[in-house]
Amino acid sequence: MTRTVYYTATSLDGFIATPDHSLDWLLSRENDPAGLMGYDGFLAGTGAVAMGATTYRWVRDNDPGWVPERPTWVFTHRELELIPGADLRPTADDVAAVHAAMVAAAGDRDVWIVGGGDLAGQFADRGLLDEVVVSIAPVTLGAGAPLLPRRVELAVREAGRNGEFVVVRYAVVRPA
Numbered sequence: 001m002t003r004t005v006y007y008t009a010t011s012l013d014g015f016i017a018t019p020d021h022s023l024d025w026l027l028s029r030e031n032d033p034a035g036l037m038g039y040d041g042f043l044a045g046t047g048a049v050a051m052g053a054t055t056y057r058w059v060r061d062n063d064p065g066w067v068p069e070r071p072t073w074v075f076t077h078r079e080l081e082l083i084p085g086a087d088l089r090p091t092a093d094d095v096a097a098v099h100a101a102m103v104a105a106a107g108d109r110d111v112w113i114v115g116g117g118d119l120a121g122q123f124a125d126r127g128l129l130d131e132v133v134v135s136i137a138p139v140t141l142g143a144g145a146p147l148l149p150r151r152v153e154l155a156v157r158e159a160g161r162n163g164e165f166v167v168v169r170y171a172v173v174r175p176a
């Protein structure tokens with residue numbers, strides 16, 4: 001069954017980017033993509049992707065080849081300059097409607113919410129987020145783009161270490 005997963009890396013104090021959208025604190029660190037909760041295994045189980053406009057612009061400007069070979073919905077209210085060859089689907093539709101389309105596109109694989117944190121929160125608000133999987137870098141940033149600026153109750157399902165990161169898989173606890 002398809003799960004909707006917010007899979008991301010965070011600083012210890014809960015930021016996924018610096019205030020000027022740098023990921024230097026993250027990309028410089030050692031981890032094993034084939035290891036525990038690593039990127040390779042996660043991506044293999046992913047059938048559809050969503051991200052917000054700021055995240056998309058970072059990818060386009062810094063690492064356009066990174067866009068996964070998956071249908072990718074980009075939430076935005078503006079015109080986007082698209083990366084050639086990528087299956088990008090700009091949208092300002094309701095998150096629930098987009099989620100239904102993503103689940104259909106994912107088949108028996110999972111839906112990946114790349115971020116940012118508020119977008120993941122919008123899915124959580126609608127009861128559509130199943131898991132949060134974080135790789136916690138050994139650094140504090142003090143400020144930046146927030147991991148998940150909501151109250152969301154979570155239950156630890158799995159935890160361990162991958163390289164320099166502590167990795168944790170949480171289930172989202174929905175109100176009874």
Ligand SMILES: NC(=O)c1ccc[n+]([C@@H]2O[C@H](COP(=O)([O-])OP(=O)(O)OC[C@H]3O[C@@H](n4cnc5c(N)ncnc54)[C@H](OP(=O)(O)O)[C@@H]3O)[C@@H](O)[C@H]2O)c1
Nearest residue numbers: 009016017021052053054055058075076077078115116145
């Ligand atoms: N550490 C990691 O692994 C990781 C993962 C992901 C992202 N990041 C970084 O974290 C930062 C995230 O940036 P961010 O906090 O600004 O979040 P973001 O989700 O990337 O972008 C926010 C923008 O997305 C658009 N948006 C969000 N919800 C929408 C909706 N329902 N409908 C239409 N448009 C919507 C809006 O843009 P407009 O209205 O202006 O179009 C909004 O300003 C970036 O620097 C990114 O590179 C890091």
